[in-house]
Structure formats: C-alpha cells, structure tokens
Amino acid sequence: MTLVTEKEPRAVRRSASPGRPRQRAGREAVAAWVLVLPFVVLFLAFTAGPVLGSLGMSFTDIRQRDLRTPFAVNGVGFDNYAKALSDETFRKAAFNTAYFVVLGVPLTLVVALAAAVLLDRGVKRFQALFKVGYYLPVVTSIVAIAVIWRFVLSPDNGLVNTVLGWFGIQGPNWLGSTTWAMPSLIAMAVWRNFGSAMIIFLAGLQGIPQSVEEAGQLDGAGSWQRFRYLIVPLLRPTILFTTVTTGIGYLQFFEEPMVMTQGGPLDSTTSVSMYAYQQFGFGNYGLATSMAYILFVVIAVVTFIQFRLLREK
Known part of the structure; x- marks a missing residue:
C-alpha cells in the first residue's frame, strides 16, 4: 500500500517557521520606538530634566550669582526646607492657600452641581446657550478676568459698591x-471655574439611567431623597474627579493675587506659588525650589486623601 501525502502550501510552511513571528515583533517594536522617540526626547529635555534639576537645586545654596558656575555651589541638605518652613511669610502664604482651597473647592463644586442639575432637569430651551455662557470664563484669559474684576471691585466706582449704594450700603474696599x-x-475663582466642573457633572447626570429615579419614585422617595440617596452616590466617581482636579488647581493659585492684589494687603493674599515666584525673582533659587517641592508634596498628600475618602466602596 502506498502512502500519499499532500504537500503543505508555502504560506503555511512560512507561518509555521518559529523565527518569523519573532522577527515581526522586533520590527514592530523598533517602529514603535521610532514613533515615540520625539516625545521621549522632548519629555526628557523639557519635563524630566528640569524637574530633576530643580530637585537637585533645592538641596544647594545656588543663587543668581552662581548661574555662571552652577557646579561650584555647595550642598546644604535640607537647610532650604527648614528655612522655608521657619519663614513667617511662607507660613502665612501656606495659611492663605489652605484658606483659598478649603472655601473655594466646596463652593465651586456646589455651584457647579447646582448648575448641572438645573440644566439637566429644569432648563430645556436654549440649554446649549447656557452651557456656553457658563463655560466661557473657563477659556477666557485669567489675566483679563482678573483685570475686569479689579475694576468691578473698585471701592470708588466699582459695580459692586455702586449697586450696594443704591440700597444705602457703604461697600468696603474689597481688595x-x-x-x-x-x-x-475666592468669589472670582468660583465664578470663573465652576463651568468646567459643571460640564463634567452634567455628563455624569446624563449617564444615570432614568429607571433609577423611577424606582425611587415608586418607593415613595421625594425629590431631595432621590437626589441625596440615589443620584449623589452614583455621581461619586464624577465628584472624585472634579474634587481632585479643582483642588490641584486651587492649591497652585497664582494669577489672581498676582494681578489683583500683588499679595496684599499685608500678605493676606500671598499664596505659596506666588511667594516661591518672588523668591525666584530675588535670586534665591535653592529656597524657591524647596518651597515648590513642599507644595508638590502637599498636593500629593491631599490628592491621596481625596482618593481614600471619595473612592467607590
């Protein structure tokens, strides 16, 4: 009896070769690295490099006069950090920043959520117009907004004090x-930033199935009960995201006091970012970078706490 075997097609024999998939994977890896190489170079040159360089500067006594001989500076360990923490103005700036965040973040989120609920449930006509109107301050230059608010809050002929004067109220010198x-x-920051959180809250509300509220309504829950015990828990991931992003932004607030008050009066509006910037202007580079990294650690700790408190359970 003769055994007849059919020859395998060439394509099958080629694919069965163990070396070809390996070669193809190698070519794909090379192509991938070629495509990401520009980003890696730019990231190392303009992000990772300056970050590591500034971290090293925070442990030295480098000043403006040392720029021509940056490798001749002396290491001082954690002296810059100790000096920053013992600086009375820095502690005042840290208190001001905490004050701004503790009041500003909750107010921004409450106003944003209220506006999102209003747009989702109440306003049906011209909804797109309201969205654009609320979001427009977010994309407007903060410097332009700060200049306008400085005129609005002017003690002599500002809009706020003029309106208060109609009711016989003598408005204070706000700034x-x-x-x-x-x-x-804080009021200006809430007005400017709540539009961004509102858009995110609105997307979260529109992602909640209508059947959830209908089930609560059938169980006899009122509007507030449905919102408190059904809507808010389902919005927990959205609340976490907006809280983290808003908190990080408010911890770094800089343009508002820089343009409107220059940190005054009596350093009552000086922030950590602004004070670190001023130290850079004075040429105290080591001290300024240590202040920046103290702020970085605070942001990381606050963000971690927010994730722990608001994560889904």
Whole structure:
C-alpha cells in the first residue's frame, strides 16, 4: 500500500517557521520606538530634566550669582526646607492657600452641581446657550478676568459698591481690606471655574439611567431623597474627579493675587506659588525650589486623601 501525502502550501510552511513571528515583533517594536522617540526626547529635555534639576537645586545654596558656575555651589541638605518652613511669610502664604482651597473647592463644586442639575432637569430651551455662557470664563484669559474684576471691585466706582449704594450700603474696599481681599478672590475663582466642573457633572447626570429615579419614585422617595440617596452616590466617581482636579488647581493659585492684589494687603493674599515666584525673582533659587517641592508634596498628600475618602466602596 502506498502512502500519499499532500504537500503543505508555502504560506503555511512560512507561518509555521518559529523565527518569523519573532522577527515581526522586533520590527514592530523598533517602529514603535521610532514613533515615540520625539516625545521621549522632548519629555526628557523639557519635563524630566528640569524637574530633576530643580530637585537637585533645592538641596544647594545656588543663587543668581552662581548661574555662571552652577557646579561650584555647595550642598546644604535640607537647610532650604527648614528655612522655608521657619519663614513667617511662607507660613502665612501656606495659611492663605489652605484658606483659598478649603472655601473655594466646596463652593465651586456646589455651584457647579447646582448648575448641572438645573440644566439637566429644569432648563430645556436654549440649554446649549447656557452651557456656553457658563463655560466661557473657563477659556477666557485669567489675566483679563482678573483685570475686569479689579475694576468691578473698585471701592470708588466699582459695580459692586455702586449697586450696594443704591440700597444705602457703604461697600468696603474689597481688595484693600485684610478681611475681604481673600473672599473676593475666592468669589472670582468660583465664578470663573465652576463651568468646567459643571460640564463634567452634567455628563455624569446624563449617564444615570432614568429607571433609577423611577424606582425611587415608586418607593415613595421625594425629590431631595432621590437626589441625596440615589443620584449623589452614583455621581461619586464624577465628584472624585472634579474634587481632585479643582483642588490641584486651587492649591497652585497664582494669577489672581498676582494681578489683583500683588499679595496684599499685608500678605493676606500671598499664596505659596506666588511667594516661591518672588523668591525666584530675588535670586534665591535653592529656597524657591524647596518651597515648590513642599507644595508638590502637599498636593500629593491631599490628592491621596481625596482618593481614600471619595473612592467607590
């Protein structure tokens, strides 16, 4: 009996070769690295390099006069960090930043959520117009907004004090008072930034199935009960995202006091970012970078706490 075997097609024999998949994977890896090489070079040159360089500067006594001989500076360990933490103005700036964040973030999120609920449930006509109107301050230059608000809060002929004067109320010097300067900056920041969180909240609300509210309504839950016990828990991931992003932004607030108050009066609106910037201007590069990294650690810790408290359970 003769055994007849059919010859395998060439394509099958080629694919069965163990070396070809390996060669193809190698070529794909090379092609991938070629495509990402520009990003890697730019990242190392303009992000990772400066970050590592500034971290090294924070442990030296480098000043403006040392720029021509940057490798001749002396290491000082954690002296810059100790000096920053013992600086009375830096502690005042840290308190101002905490004040701005503790009041500003909750107010921004509450206003944003209220506007999102209003657009999702109440306003049906011209909804797109309201979205654009609320979001427009977010994409407007913060410097332009700060200049306009400085005129609005002017003690002599500002819009706010003019309106208060119609009711016989003498408005204060909003930006020149140690009592009202920071609340004024917080009010401006809430007005400018709530539109961004509102858009995110609105997307979260529209992603909740209508059947959830219908089930709660059938169980006899009122509007507030449905919102408190059904909608808000389902919005937990959205609340986490907006809280983290808003908190990180507010911890770094800089343009508002820089343009509107220059940190005054009596350093009542000086922020950590602004004070570190001023130290850079004075040529205290080691001290300034240590302040920046203290702020970085605070941001990381606050973000970690927010994730722990608001994560899904």
